[in-house]
Amino acid sequence: MSDFSQAGSQTLILRKQLEQMRAGGVSPRDASKSFRRDEARYAVGWYNSITADIWS
Numbered sequence: 001m002s003d004f005s006q007a008g009s010q011t012l013i014l015r016k017q018l019e020q021m022r023a024g025g026v027s028p029r030d031a032s033k034s035f036r037r038d039e040a041r042y043a044v045g046w047y048n049s050i051t052a053d054i055w056s
Contacts, residue, residue: 027039 027036031039
């Protein structure tokens with residue numbers, strides 16, 4: 001039973017990692033203004049984080 005539970009938890013971790021890898025992409029065509037605003041804020045935060053990591 002222990003082997004099964006460990007394999008099951010590892011499968012769950014892999015599934016969550018795959019879901020995260022699929023995140024992003026093209027915005028919905030019919031997205032609301034608030035959705036677009038939130039995306040723009042996210043983009044600025046992402047850019048600031050990635051450039052800080054690169055040049056720190």
